[in-house]
Amino acid sequence: MTDREAFFTVYHRSLPRQGPGHLESTARALFSIPTLVARPQVLDLACGAGAQTLDLARLLPDATITALDAHAPFLDELGLRAGAEGVADRIQIVEGDLAQPPDGPHDLIWCEGAAYFLGFERALEQWAPLLAPGGSIALTEPVWLSTDAPPRVRACWGAYPDLQPLSVRRAQVAAAGLALHADFVLPDRDWWELYYSPLEARVAALRAGAPPELSAVLDAAQEEIEVRRGWAGCYGYAFFVIGLPEEPR
Numbered sequence: 296m297t298d299r300e301a302f303f304t305v306y307h308r309s310l311p312r313q314g315p316g317h318l319e320s321t322a323r324a325l326f327s328i329p330t331l332v333a334r335p336q337v338l339d340l341a342c343g344a345g346a347q348t349l350d351l352a353r354l355l356p357d358a359t360i361t362a363l364d365a366h367a368p369f370l371d372e373l374g375l376r377a378g379a380e381g382v383a384d385r386i387q388i389v390e391g392d393l394a395q396p397p398d399g400p401h402d403l404i405w406c407e408g409a410a411y412f413l414g415f416e417r418a419l420e421q422w423a424p425l426l427a428p429g430g431s432i433a434l435t436e437p438v439w440l441s442t443d444a445p446p447r448v449r450a451c452w453g454a455y456p457d458l459q460p461l462s463v464r465r466a467q468v469a470a471a472g473l474a475l476h477a478d479f480v481l482p483d484r485d486w487w488e489l490y491y492s493p494l495e496a497r498v499a500a501l502r503a504g505a506p507p508e509l510s511a512v513l514d515a516a517q518e519e520i521e522v523r524r525g526w527a528g529c530y531g532y533a534f535f536v537i538g539l540p541e542e543p544r
């Protein structure tokens with residue numbers, strides 16, 4: 296088993312979500328957009344197996360959604376889920392790179408739990424020009440919520456590129472010349488209900504007889520979960536809902 300196979304075996308396949316999130320948070324972000332058009336064209340970047348893609352399809356019955364991810368097995372899973380929910384005709388599934396998204400204009404660019412692959416500022420820089428007039432970007436990003444996270448937390452989350460406090464991200468939105476419609480920290484429920492609880496069950500089920508590559512990934516997953524149990528106040532995931540600046544009249 297390769298390290299990559301071990302990673303996808305533990306973390307992702309057939310889990311409800313591939314990162315923290317929840318229908319209610321997706322809805323809260325969505326409905327904080329003041330300029331949402333009636334029949335939006337949505338681009339869901341790094342959709343994974345499509346948890347938020349399907350939530351968006353439910354919340355926006357007249358939307359068409361392009362769902363893009365780099366990992367083909369997730370896209371297969373999304374295709375099956377979309378068919379089962381009867382929304383496959385409104386979801387175009389694309390294997391691709393979030394650094395090279397399809398040309399716009401898009402009314403809404405969505406990205407839960409993956410903008411950090413590109414970097415927050417670069418994501419804004421590259422995605423904002425693809426928006427239609429009045430368009431918005433909604434993304435979730437891990438953030439520091441305290442300045443004194445202990446070494447165990449820093450060791451666990453230090454591997455993520457560039458965790459920053461909320462205030463730094465807000466300033467970066469302003470510096471990019473964009474408008475911040477809303478931001479909020481995802482509640483703890485969003486970590487457990489559809490992500491860590493099923494992940495922890497998966498970790499336990501895969502333990503017996505796991506080869507070394509798999510054991511290493513299982514240990515890392517369990518450590519991430521234990522760190523969340525102990526220090527949820529130190530860090531979180533935040534939704535940022537960002538719009539184009541208003542045109543001068």
Ligand SMILES: C[S@@+](CC[C@H](N)C(=O)[O-])C[C@H]1O[C@@H](n2cnc3c(N)ncnc32)[C@H](O)[C@@H]1O
Pocket residue numbers: 311312313314315316340341342343344345346347363364365366369391392393394406407408409412
């Ligand atoms: C933490 S998961 C989030 C998935 C999903 N949005 C969710 O919240 O359940 C990160 C996703 O980013 C995808 N990914 C990583 N790098 C990517 C890239 N360069 N282009 C497109 N997708 C990428 C992974 O395949 C994975 O599906």
